[in-house]
Amino acid sequence: xxxxxxxxxxxxxxxxxxxxxxxxxxxxxxxxxxxxxxxxxxxxxxxxxxxxxxxxxxxxxxxxxxxxxxxxxxxxxxxxxxxxxxxxxxxxxxxxxxxxxxxxxxxxxxxxxxxxxxxxxxxxxxxxxxxxxxxxxxxxxxxxxxxxxxxxxxxxxxxxxxxxxxxxxxxxxxxxxxxxxxxxxxxxxxxxxxxxxxxxxxxxxxxxxxxxxxxxxxxxxxxxxxxxxxxxxxxxxxxxxxxxxxxxxxxxxxxxxxxxxxxxxxxxxxxxxxxxxxxxxxxxxxxxxxxxxxxxxxxxxxxxxxxxxx
Ligand SMILES: Cc1cc2nc3c(=O)[nH]c(=O)nc-3n(C[C@H](O)[C@H](O)[C@H](O)COP(=O)(O)OP(=O)(O)OC[C@H]3O[C@@H](n4cnc5c(N)ncnc54)[C@H](O)[C@@H]3O)c2cc1C
Numbered sequence: 001x002x003x004x005x006x007x008x009x010x011x012x013x014x015x016x017x018x019x020x021x022x023x024x025x026x027x028x029x030x031x032x033x034x035x036x037x038x039x040x041x042x043x044x045x046x047x048x049x050x051x052x053x054x055x056x057x058x059x060x061x062x063x064x065x066x067x068x069x070x071x072x073x074x075x076x077x078x079x080x081x082x083x084x085x086x087x088x089x090x091x092x093x094x095x096x097x098x099x100x101x102x103x104x105x106x107x108x109x110x111x112x113x114x115x116x117x118x119x120x121x122x123x124x125x126x127x128x129x130x131x132x133x134x135x136x137x138x139x140x141x142x143x144x145x146x147x148x149x150x151x152x153x154x155x156x157x158x159x160x161x162x163x164x165x166x167x168x169x170x171x172x173x174x175x176x177x178x179x180x181x182x183x184x185x186x187x188x189x190x191x192x193x194x195x196x197x198x199x200x201x202x203x204x205x206x207x208x209x210x211x212x213x214x215x216x217x218x219x220x221x222x223x224x225x226x227x228x229x230x231x232x233x234x235x236x237x238x239x240x241x242x243x244x245x246x247x248x249x250x251x252x253x254x255x256x257x258x259x260x261x262x263x264x265x266x267x268x269x270x271x272x273x274x275x276x277x278x279x280x281x282x283x284x285x286x287x288x289x290x291x292x293x294x295x296x297x298x299x300x301x302x303x304x305x306x307x308x309x310x
Contacts, residue, residue, distance in 0.1 A: 001085035002031040002055070006077060008094050009036060009044035014051070016193045017090035019154035022051055024147040026155070027117035028086045031055035034162075037076045037169070039066035045164050052156035055163075062169025067178040068094055074101035075170045081106060081142055085120065091146040091249075092192070099146050108140035115151030129245045129268035149192070150251035150272050184238065189224045191241065196254045199226035199243055199270070200236070203259025203280075203299060207236045213303050214258060220310045226250065226270075228260045244269035258299045262287025279303065 003025045008015040018034070025032045032053055036045040037060040045059040058080060064072040077098070081087050087102060089095030091113050103110035115133070116124035122137045123145065191197065198218040204210050210231070218225050227237035229244055243250055245265040255273035260266060262278070262285055270276070271290050278291035279299045288294040295302055 001083070002033050003028045003086040003088065004058075004077075004081065004084040005032060005034045005054075006073075006087065006089045006095070006098070007034050007036045007044065007048050008090055008092060009038060009041065009047070011038045011041040012043040012047075014044055014047045014157070015090075015092075016154060016190075017092050017095075017149045018048070019051060019157060020149035020152040021088050021090045021147045022053055022155040023152040024114065024117055024145075025086065025088050026053050027152075028088075028143075029120050030085055033058060033084070035060065035077065035080065037061075037065045037073055038068075039063055041065075047157070049162040049164050050158045050160050051162075052159040054155075054160045057162050057164045058167045059164050060167045060169045062171075064172040065169055067181075068098075069176045069178060070097045070101055071173045071175040072170060073098050074105060075173055077102045078105045079170055080167060084142060086143045086145060088145045088147055091148045095146050099144055103144040106142055106144065108142055108144055109138060111136055111138060111143060111145045113148045114145050115148045126268075129264050130271065131264070148249060150249050184240070188218065189222070191224045191226055191243070191248050192250055194224035194250070194252050196221045196223035196256075197226045197243070197250055197252045197270075197273075198223045198256045198258070199228070199241075199260060200231055200258050201228040201260030202230040202234060202236075204231060204236050209300075210236050213300060216307045217256070217303055217310075220307055221254075223254075223256075224252075226255075228263075228266050257287050257291075258303055260287055261285050262290065 033056040034048040035058045048057045089099040114123040226243040227241040232242045245268040251272040256277045258279045277293045278287040279295045
């Protein structure tokens, strides 16, 4: 049976997390189909059809699907799920909002945060903040899986030529209403898609210092900005910058941690980064245990020096 990936998109383009999810789906065996459910989402459906390895795109278009409301989107997924052995979502805020509803409606157990597809029915997933890996086997007829995107390379966004099939859109379930979105505009790369991340901790001391010290470094490197939870809780950085167990899971090419102690909950969100640079004035800080390059220094002098040298 084929495997279904639920696309994350903005009706015009496909979001990067979908590409990693396609790679995970290919490892499940069977053809990979992608569901694009939205309103006026032909652009996203066409983009999905170009993803390498995708055999077919299901395109459901209707007003009820305009804003990805979980109640409607889960009904749409369930409407097509009977034809599939696996239904995969990226383990993003959106995917985690919908997948449990789909699993409940299908009366199966959800497999959360898969980092490896061992075989069609066996998966690996981290727990205890990534300190242990569970091997999970499922006998359910449909496997509903959220995929930790950092565990899988992104499939190529182009090179495929899948057929696009229209499927009937579900009616509005009437259980939720879209009110509005407040989206912070930023020229920076999105945190989970960034190749370089400059992250700051409580040591920064204020949002002004975040801007004054870390922004120039991020600008020089074309990096996204991240933060520890302590920095976010203190109001030095916005919530959507939080990296870690209760924030975003990232694995960029380069992660620079300035004034971050390296608590286990922070490491859980960034320790798979390819190269980790830590700047901390405490030589005993746990961040140095995962760092490829450690600089024992005061960040308020080291970071401006780094910016000047770049
Ligand atoms: C259930 C739960 C979930 C959590 N989830 C997350 C999460 O998702 N993400 C997360 O980050 N945390 C999370 N935490 C919090 C986590 O335990 C830590 O409290 C937090 O990560 C600490 O942030 P920090 O390193 O910025 O601050 P601190 O622990 O206060 O560390 C500051 C560091 O800065 C260094 N420093 C101070 N001044 C300077 C200077 N001038 N120059 C250089 N270095 C300096 C210090 O030596 C220290 O190492 C969670 C906790 C719990 C209980």
